Amino acid sequence: MKKSLLILFVLLASCSLAFAQQHESHWSDFDYHDFENHALLVAFVQIDGNFITTEDNWADIEVAAFVDGICRGHMFMDDETYMGDPYPTLQLSIHYNIDYEGEEVTFKMYDHSTGMEYEGWSCNYGIFTGDEHFEVWYDPQIGAVLNFTMLYSITVSSNPEGGGTVTGGGVYDQGDECTVAAVPEAGYAFVCWTEGGEEVSYDAEYVFTAVSERDLVANFVARHWTPEVVQDSMLLTGVVLIDSTEQSSPWLELGAFSGGECRGASLPALEEGRWQYRMLLSGETGDSITFRVYDHALGQEPNLRCFSGVEFGSDSLVYWEEPCEIRFGSLYTVSVEASPEDAGTVTGSGTYLVGTEVTLTATAGANSTFVGWYVGGEEVSTDTVYVFTLTEDVAVVASFLPRHEVRVSSNPEEGGTVTGGGVYDQGDECTV
Numbered sequence: 001m002k003k004s005l006l007i008l009f010v011l012l013a014s015c016s017l018a019f020a021q022q023h024e025s026h027w028s029d030f031d032y033h034d035f036e037n038h039a040l041l042v043a044f045v046q047i048d049g050n051f052i053t054t055e056d057n058w059a060d061i062e063v064a065a066f067v068d069g070i071c072r073g074h075m076f077m078d079d080e081t082y083m084g085d086p087y088p089t090l091q092l093s094i095h096y097n098i099d100y101e102g103e104e105v106t107f108k109m110y111d112h113s114t115g116m117e118y119e120g121w122s123c124n125y126g127i128f129t130g131d132e133h134f135e136v137w138y139d140p141q142i143g144a145v146l147n148f149t150m151l152y153s154i155t156v157s158s159n160p161e162g163g164g165t166v167t168g169g170g171v172y173d174q175g176d177e178c179t180v181a182a183v184p185e186a187g188y189a190f191v192c193w194t195e196g197g198e199e200v201s202y203d204a205e206y207v208f209t210a211v212s213e214r215d216l217v218a219n220f221v222a223r224h225w226t227p228e229v230v231q232d233s234m235l236l237t238g239v240v241l242i243d244s245t246e247q248s249s250p251w252l253e254l255g256a257f258s259g260g261e262c263r264g265a266s267l268p269a270l271e272e273g274r275w276q277y278r279m280l281l282s283g284e285t286g287d288s289i290t291f292r293v294y295d296h297a298l299g300q301e302p303n304l305r306c307f308s309g310v311e312f313g314s315d316s317l318v319y320w321e322e323p324c325e326i327r328f329g330s331l332y333t334v335s336v337e338a339s340p341e342d343a344g345t346v347t348g349s350g351t352y353l354v355g356t357e358v359t360l361t362a363t364a365g366a367n368s369t370f371v372g373w374y375v376g377g378e379e380v381s382t383d384t385v386y387v388f389t390l391t392e393d394v395a396v397v398a399s400f401l402p403r404h405e406v407r408v409s410s411n412p413e414e415g416g417t418v419t420g421g422g423v424y425d426q427g428d429e430c431t432v
Contacts, residue, residue, distance in 0.1 A: 026110040026117075027064045027074045035095035038073065041065075043144035044087050045077065045109065047118060048174065051087050052077070058088040060113040063146065065094040066106050072096060090146065109148045118148035119173060150174040152210045156218065163188045163220025172210040181205045182218035189267045191219045191250045191296070202250055202270050224294040225255040225265040230282040234313055236264070238277050238324045240293060242304065243354055246325075248275055251297040254326065258287045258312070276323050283312035291326050304328040305353060330354040335395045343368035343400030352390050360386040362398040371399040 032038070045052045045061065052058050064074035073094040094105060109118040156169040168180030182204045184190045193201040194217045200206075206216070240247045240254060249268075254277045256264040263282050268275035281289060289310040294301050307327045336349045348360035362384045364370045372382040374397045380386070386396070 023060065023062070023076075023112040025074055026062055026112070027071045027108075030071055030095075032073075032095045035072070036097045038093045038095040041090070041092045041094060041144065043090050043092075043146050045090050046145055046147040047109075048149055049147060053086045054088055055086070057111070057113045060111055061090075062110045062112065063090050063092055064108050064110075065092060066108065067096065067104070072105070107146050107148070109146075117151050119151050152213050154178055154180070154210065154213075155215045156180050157216075158182070158218045158220060159194075160220065163222070164190060164218060166218045169216075174210055176210045177207060178210050179205060179207050180216055180218075182220070184220050188220040188222055189253075191221055191267065193218055199250075221251070221253070221267070221296040223265060223267075224253050224296070225262045227256075227264050227282065228261045230261075230263065230287075231284050232312070233280055233282045236277070236279045236281055236310065236324070237322075238279070238326045239274055240268075240277070240326050240328065242293075242302075242328045243330050244327075246274070249295075249297065250275065251295060253294045253296060254279065255292045255294065256281050256289050256310075257292060258283055258289050263287070263289060274323070277326075281310070281312065285312060287312035291328075293328060303331040303333075303351075305331055332390050333393045334358055334360075334390065336360055336398065337395075338362070338398050338400060340368075340400065340402070343402060344370060344398065346398045348386075348396075354390060356390045358388055358390050360396060360398075362386075362400075364400055368400040368402050371401055373397070374399055 045063065052061060058077045061077045062074060063077070065072050073092055075090065075092045077088045077090050110116075111118070151171050151173060153171050154169050156166040158164050158166050162185060164182055164184040166180065166182050168178060172178055180193070182190050182193070190204045191202075192199045193203075193206050195215060200216070201208075204218075208214075236256070238254070240252060250270070251267075252275075253265060253267050255262055256279060264279045266277045266279040268277050270276075283289065289312060291306045291308060292301065293304060305328065307329060308325065310324075331351050331353060333351050334349055336346045338344050338346050342365070344362055344364040346360065346362050348358060352358055360373065362370050362373070364384075370384050372379045373386045374380065375394060380388075380396075
């Protein structure tokens with residue numbers, strides 16, 4: 001399919017062509033009277049190698065030409081086509097002076113329907129030569145073509161603002177490799193990159209391909225513990241298990257303690273598919289080291305019991321190639337109360353390890369009857385001894401009913417007989 005009359009180079013005296021526009025120009029106007037000449041470029045337009053056709057929003061497409069980064073002409077696409085082609089054309093007047101000989105001309109495109117800006121690929125799109133000739137990429141089968149690629153804005157920020165510094169934000173061509181980096185301030189640690197609240201990378205240096213606009217947040221946390229430096233040191237590599245489940249959260253800080261003093265603290269790094277802690281411990285030979293966990297996502301220290309410990313060695317450095325398992329168990333609270341409060345006594349309140357078989361007992365008072373055990377208003381047992389397996393914090397109520405004595409007598413005593421007296425539960429129907 002051959003085309004002709006697809007590119008025109010015309011030197012005009014003063015004014016540029018005017019086309020009807022549906023939008024205000026994306027680029028600032030300039031005074032074309034400052035320039036002696038201008039060339040008229042007639043060309044087709046592509047986005048990432050695909051032609052804009054009459055079926056696209058061609059009337060929203062505006063193209064501008066730049067010399068040394070300064071706009072030298074901008075125009076919307078025209079609905080004129082050639083020889084029945086389905087391709088609208090661009091007729092752009094580019095202003096210049098003769099002394100611009102040899103200056104490179106680059107192009108940008110703006111889509112008013114999407115608000116997206118595109119940039120011409122990094123090749124030599126045009127050079128003024130001073131001999132009434134304007135050079136662009138020209139395909140003898142197609143004609144003059146301006147090919148644009150989408151520009152994407154990559155925004156980076158830190159959370160909290162003073163937690164660290166971030167670099168790598170900017171405007172990138174579609175398909176560019178982008179590298180954003182996060183460096184924590186003293187007393188902080190990098191956790192992850194998030195976008196829209198979702199975790200997208202755990203690497204402080206995050207590399208990706210620009211295929212869309214991105215708003216990335218580097219999340220830092222203030223270290224919860226500050227270790228005390230004691231005589232010697234050893235290196236510990238470990239993973240954390242809670243209730244027999246290996247943890248996979250970057251937000252859990254592990255602290256090592258001896259005699260109430262913090263001897264080491266670390267956040268994990270993802271290595272070989274596991275969240276591993278590499279911690280420098282300090283201490284003296286024979287010190288017993290236990291562990292605690294702080295959850296930065298919740299802002300609190302979970303109620304856990306540690307089952308693992310380390311005896312500090314005399315070697316100056318002990319490196320564990322295979323991570324040891326630092327095990328914790330969740331502790332849950334059982335609260336038990338009687339209702340009414342003075343109707344009886346209950347036992348079993350306390351803090352228990354998850355999975356513990358908990359036994360509760362209820363003893364009714366002299367003037368009450370036990371009814372049942374209730375959790376959240378639902379009856380769970382009618383036995384005075386209630387046994388269950390603990391899986392979470394729970395509040396249990398032992399319900400009692402007061403008992404009332406009904407006395408009957410006759411007056412005069414010999415005047416007749418009476419029946420129905422006795423002790424009744426509250427709410428019982430009595431017949432005397």
